[in-house]
Amino acid sequence: MDQLRFDGRVAVVTGAGGGLGKAYALLLASRGAKVVVNDLGGARDGVGKSNFADAVVKEIKDKGGIAVADYNNVVEGEKIIKTALDNFGRIDILINNAGILRDRSFTKMSDQDWDLIHLVHLKGAFKTTHAAWEHFRKQKYGRVIMTSSNAGIFGNFGQANYSAAKMGLVGLTNTLAIEGAKYNIKVNTIVPTAASRLTEDILPPEMFEAMKPELIAPVVAYMCHESFPDTGEVIDSTLGHATRMYYVRGPGVVLKKKPSDPVTIESVKEYWPQAMDMKNAVHLDKMAEVTVDLVERIQDFEERS
Ligand code: NAD
Numbered sequence: 001m002d003q004l005r006f007d008g009r010v011a012v013v014t015g016a017g018g019g020l021g022k023a024y025a026l027l028l029a030s031r032g033a034k035v036v037v038n039d040l041g042g043a044r045d046g047v048g049k050s051n052f053a054d055a056v057v058k059e060i061k062d063k064g065g066i067a068v069a070d071y072n073n074v075v076e077g078e079k080i081i082k083t084a085l086d087n088f089g090r091i092d093i094l095i096n097n098a099g100i101l102r103d104r105s106f107t108k109m110s111d112q113d114w115d116l117i118h119l120v121h122l123k124g125a126f127k128t129t130h131a132a133w134e135h136f137r138k139q140k141y142g143r144v145i146m147t148s149s150n151a152g153i154f155g156n157f158g159q160a161n162y163s164a165a166k167m168g169l170v171g172l173t174n175t176l177a178i179e180g181a182k183y184n185i186k187v188n189t190i191v192p193t194a195a196s197r198l199t200e201d202i203l204p205p206e207m208f209e210a211m212k213p214e215l216i217a218p219v220v221a222y223m224c225h226e227s228f229p230d231t232g233e234v235i236d237s238t239l240g241h242a243t244r245m246y247y248v249r250g251p252g253v254v255l256k257k258k259p260s261d262p263v264t265i266e267s268v269k270e271y272w273p274q275a276m277d278m279k280n281a282v283h284l285d286k287m288a289e290v291t292v293d294l295v296e297r298i299q300d301f302e303e304r305s
Pocket of ligand 1: 015016021039149193194196
């Protein structure tokens, strides 16, 4: 297969001073993309700032690539996109990767723990993507990656704030994929599991050693390539493995015996096991399919009444 390249493309990778973002930035630059290495440079909980994006830019340049550092907070995403435009004149690829943790059990979670997580993950992705969007629309080309987490999809003790924000990014992906479709803007979500400072005290040492961000970077890079076919997808990746994730809906059940019967709390209880049965579950791919399904249910309801 011909090498997949990014010559002429400009990529912004947020939170690229370390961890996964650094691996994405290095790989894209090695394949010809001009890269904005954004990183606020704060601690794991979002406190403070520093210039550790510089080391990544140096590494890219030392290898013959093109990159510029940007130290803005993703909450001011328009400034990051401006860095791309000022330095490289365009923006083609945006990887919303910046992230922090403020883990607390829900009882102890403060407004600040909640707000800061939502600001960085959700509002940061909104602001940065929003600033890039008009350029994507005008040039009829754009590739956007959101970064979710298994903690959001499945829940995780002590991460109510993070889980909520990470699932918010899946919702954002779903709608932006629809709004971007006619402009050739593809928006997808990655669900990574990798060794980084966010996971160093969570993953056992032998797993930490194996779970290199470099094993996820090719998946994300392909999802940013002009030949990538899909949009609105959630892709789980770790250890050189990738898989699609989506919600399915079970066939469900009518919550009463006869058409003339009322639906009562008791009838709901009676039919609950069938409502929960996921045998013959289906994946409704698009809102249009959900609407068709709803119309069918209305017809069925009218026939039964
Ligand atoms: P990391 O801490 O190495 O990288 C995150 C980077 O984001 C840091 O360099 C940090 O300085 C930067 N950052 C934080 N707040 C910022 C802000 N406001 N503006 C700009 N930059 C900011 O951690 P990582 O594991 O590489 O995480 C990358 C992304 O992947 C995060 O969104 C994280 O939630 C997500 N994620 C990681 C894992 C994993 O297993 N490592 C699992 C699920 C999700």
